[in-house]
Amino acid sequence: MAESHSNGVETRTDIVTLTQTILSQQQQHKESTGDLTILLSSLASACKWISNVVRKAELLKVLGMTGTTNVQAENVQKLDILSNEIMINMLRGSGKTAILVSEENEEAIFIDSKLGKYCVVFDPLDGSSNIDCGVSIGTIFGIYKVNKIGNPSLADLLRPGREMVAAGYCMYGSSTVLVLTTGKEVNGYTLDPNIGEFVLTHSNIKLGPKKIYSCNEGYANTFDPAVKGYIDSLKFPSPGFQGKFTPYAARYVGSMVADVHRTLLYGGVFLYPGGKLRLLYEGFPMSMLVEAAGGKASTGRQRILDLIPDDIHARSGIFLGTASEVDEIERRYRELDASNQA
Ligand code: P6P
Numbered sequence: 510m511a512e513s514h515s516n517g518v519e520t521r522t523d524i525v526t527l528t529q530t531i532l533s534q535q536q537q538h539k540e541s542t543g544d545l546t547i548l549l550s551s552l553a554s555a556c557k558w559i560s561n562v563v564r565k566a567e568l569l570k571v572l573g574m575t576g577t578t579n580v581q582a583e584n585v586q587k588l589d590i591l592s593n594e595i596m597i598n599m600l601r602g603s604g605k606t607a608i609l610v611s612e613e614n615e616e617a618i619f620i621d622s623k624l625g626k627y628c629v630v631f632d633p634l635d636g637s638s639n640i641d642c643g644v645s646i647g648t649i650f651g652i653y654k655v656n657k658i659g660n661p662s663l664a665d666l667l668r669p670g671r672e673m674v675a676a677g678y679c680m681y682g683s684s685t686v687l688v689l690t691t692g693k694e695v696n697g698y699t700l701d702p703n704i705g706e707f708v709l710t711h712s713n714i715k716l717g718p719k720k721i722y723s724c725n726e727g728y729a730n731t732f733d734p735a736v737k738g739y740i741d742s743l744k745f746p747s748p749g750f751q752g753k754f755t756p757y758a759a760r761y762v763g764s765m766v767a768d769v770h771r772t773l774l775y776g777g778v779f780l781y782p783g784g785k786l787r788l789l790y791e792g793f794p795m796s797m798l799v800e801a802a803g804g805k806a807s808t809g810r811q812r813i814l815d816l817i818p819d820d821i822h823a824r825s826g827i828f829l830g831t832a833s834e835v836d837e838i839e840r841r842y843r844e845l846d847a848s849n850q851a
Contacts, residue, residue, distance in 0.1 A: 524706075524708045524709070525708070525709040526698070526706045526707060526708055526709070527549075527553055527687065527689070527698045527706070527707035527708075527709070528550060528553075528706070528707075530696065530698075530709065531545075531546045531549045531550065532546055534546075534691060544605045544626050544627070545605070545626075545627070545652075545674065545675065545691075547603055547604070547605050548600075548603050548605040548606065548627055548629070548652070549675065549689070550603075551599045551600060551602065551603035551605070552599070552600065552603075552629070552650060553687060553707055554599055555595050555596050555599035555600070555648075556648055556679035556685070556687055556700075557685075557700060557705065557707075558595050558599070559592045559595055559596075559633070559634065559648055559679070559681070560679070560681050560685040560700060562588065562591055562592065562595070563588060563592075563634075563640065563646070563681045564681070566588055566640075587637075588634055588637055588640060589613060589633060589634040589637040590613065592633035592634040592637075592648065593611055593613040593614070593633040593634070595633070596609075596611065596631055596633045596648065597609060597611065597618065600629050601618075601620055603625075604622065604624075604625065605625050605626060605627055606620050606625040606627050606628065606629055607619070607620055607624070607625035607626065607627065607628060607655045607658075607661035607665070608620065608628040608629075608655070608661045608663075608665060608666060609628070609629050609630075609631075610628070610629075610630040610631070610666060610789060610790065610821045611630075611631055611632070611633060611790075612631070612632040612633065612635070612787060612790055612822075613633060615822075617663060617666065617821055619661060620661075624658060624659060625655070625658075625661075626654055626655055626658055627652050627653065627654055627655065627674075628652070628653040628654075628655060628661070628665050628666055629650060629651070629652050630650065630651045630652075630653075630666065630789045630790040630793075630794075630821070631648060631649060631650040631651070631790050632648065632649045632650075632787070632790045632791060633648055634646055634647070634648060635647055635648070635649050635678075635764065635765055635766055635791065636763070636764030636765060636766060636767070639762075639763060639764050644762060644763070644764050644767065645680050645681060645682030645683075645762065645764055645766065645767040645770075646680075646681055646764050646766060646767075647678045647679055647680040647681060647764070647765075647766030647767070648678060648679045648766075649677075649678045649765070649766060649790055649791055649794050649795070650676065650677060650678070650790065650794060651670070651673045651675070651676040651789065651790060651793050651794040651797070652673060652674050652675040652676065653665060653666065653668065653672060653673055653674065654674050663821070666789065666818075666821055667817060667818050667819065667820075667821070668817060669814060669815055669816065669817055670788070670789075670792070670793030670796060670797060670813060670814040670815075670816065671797075671814040671815060673793060673794070673797055674691060674692070675689065675690065675691045675692075676689075676690055676793065676794035676795075676797040676798055677689035677690060677794065677798065678766045678769070678770075678794065678795075678798075680766045680767065680770050682767065682770075684699050684700065685699065685700035686698065686699050686700070686710070686711075686770070687700070687707050688711070688714070688770065688773070688798065690797060690798050690801040690802075692797070692801060693801065694713045694714075694801060695711075695713065695714040695715075695773065695798055695801045695802045696709060696711060696712055696713065696714065697709075697710055697711025697712075697714060698710060698711075711774070714773055714774065714802050715802050715803045716772070716773060716775075716776045716799070716802050716803050716804045716830065716831055717774055717775040717776035717777075718776050719758070719775040719776045719777050720743075720755065720757040720758065720776075720777065721757060721758045721759075721760050721771070721772070721775060721776065721777030721778070722740065722743050722757045722758075722759060722760075722777060722778050722780065722834075723759075723760050723761050723762075723768045723771070723772065723777060723778065723779040723780065723830075724740065724759075724761060724779070724780040724781070725761055725763065725781070726740070726759075726761075728782075728783065731782070731783060732782055733782070733845065734845055735809060735838065735841040735842045735844070735845040736780065736782050736809075736838070736841075738841055739837060739838050739841050740780075742837075743756065743757040744756055744757070757777070758777075760777070765779075765781075765786065765791060765795065769795050769798070769799070769829070772799070772804075772829070772830045773798065773799065773802050773804075776830065776831050777830050777831060777834070778828065778829070778830035778831055778834035778835065778838075779827075779828070779829050779830055780827075780828050780838075781826060781827050781828075782809075782826045782828075783826050784824035784825060784826060785824060786824060786825065786826075786827055787822060787823070787824055788813075788816060788818045788823045788824060788825045789818050789821055789822070789823065791827075792806070792813050792816075792825050792827050793813065793814065795827075795829060796812075796813040796814050796827070796829055797814065799829045799830065800814065803832070804829065804830050804831055804832055804835070805829065805830070805831075805832045805835035805836070806827060806828070806829035806835065807827075807828050807829070807835050807838065807839055808825055808826055808827065808828070809826065809828055809838055809839060809841075809842040810839070810842050810846070813825065813827060813829070
């Protein structure tokens with residue numbers, strides 16, 4: 510381990526940064542032009558900026574609606590609006606984007622140059638309603654390559670999630686962690702504010718083995734029998750080895766980035782039945798990450814990444830996490846459909 514000693518303090522100097530990783534991935538593809546590298550670097554810069562804004566707002570307790578003023582009599586923008594502007598400006602400024610889709614914008618944003626190779630879909634600050642109580646929130650993003658450079662259209666967006674070339678999120682929690690995949694593996698980078706770099710801290714993430722389920726059971730009266738039966742089987746398991754009962758642990762933050770981050774690291778299953786979560790910039794990116802980490806993501810009847818959204822803000826129910834758990838949910842939906850057809 511390379512160490513340097515300044516004032517007798519041991520500091521590691523053999524760290525791997527996000528910039529190094531995306532540059533090395535670019536070098537691995539001889540036909541690579543470096544455009545995705547520049548785009549991902551711009552995205553990382555946007556996340557650093559949003560992280561700073563989120564932490565500053567929490568510290569100064571100037572959270573609030575547009576139009577209010579803070580202690581410096583500055584006009585305080587709602588954090589998710591400010592985060593949205595940061596994402597749009599940084600992605601437009603990268604010169605590598607043709608279309609942007611944001612949870613905050615009703616219409617897709619076509620970038621003037623039209624020469625960008627990539628479409629970026631994102632939720633700039635998912636879970637922002639939780640920020641007042643200090644719960645982790647985050648930026649979620651997915652990237653498609655345009656079908657034809659110079660002629661971007663909605664057809665570049667209304668396509669299966671499996672065609673995304675990269676996806677990830679940046680979680681603003683006890684630390685700022687950017688989790689990214691380009692399809693093969695999932696890596697996590699923690700922002701070191703002292704050097705302003707995202708440093709590799711979670712290499713090649715694979716879902717852990719923990720028995721955890723994550724669901725807002727406040728809506729249980731809306732769950733269909735497949736979901737109800739599945740959740741009951743976790744809470745009231747049949748006796749296992751030596752007659753021992755081992756119910757699952759329930760964990761639910763109510764912020765998708767936090768719930769998915771825990772699921773990626775520890776394992777378990779995240780369930781959001783019904784149509785609240787958005788497909789393009791929540792379901793697809795999280796499903797790409799979970800699959801690359803060895804898990805599965807399904808509507809209960811279909812792989813999420815095989816869906817084709819009919820609208821840029823289309824919604825879908827989602828079950829994601831440990832493959833065997835998602836398999837069990839799909840089995841219960843097959844049973845339900847068979848009984849309904851009988
Ligand atoms: P509920 C946050 O508002 C969000 O969009 C996701 O981050 C989160 O998973 C979900 O909604 C929580 O929804 O209905 O449980 O509050």
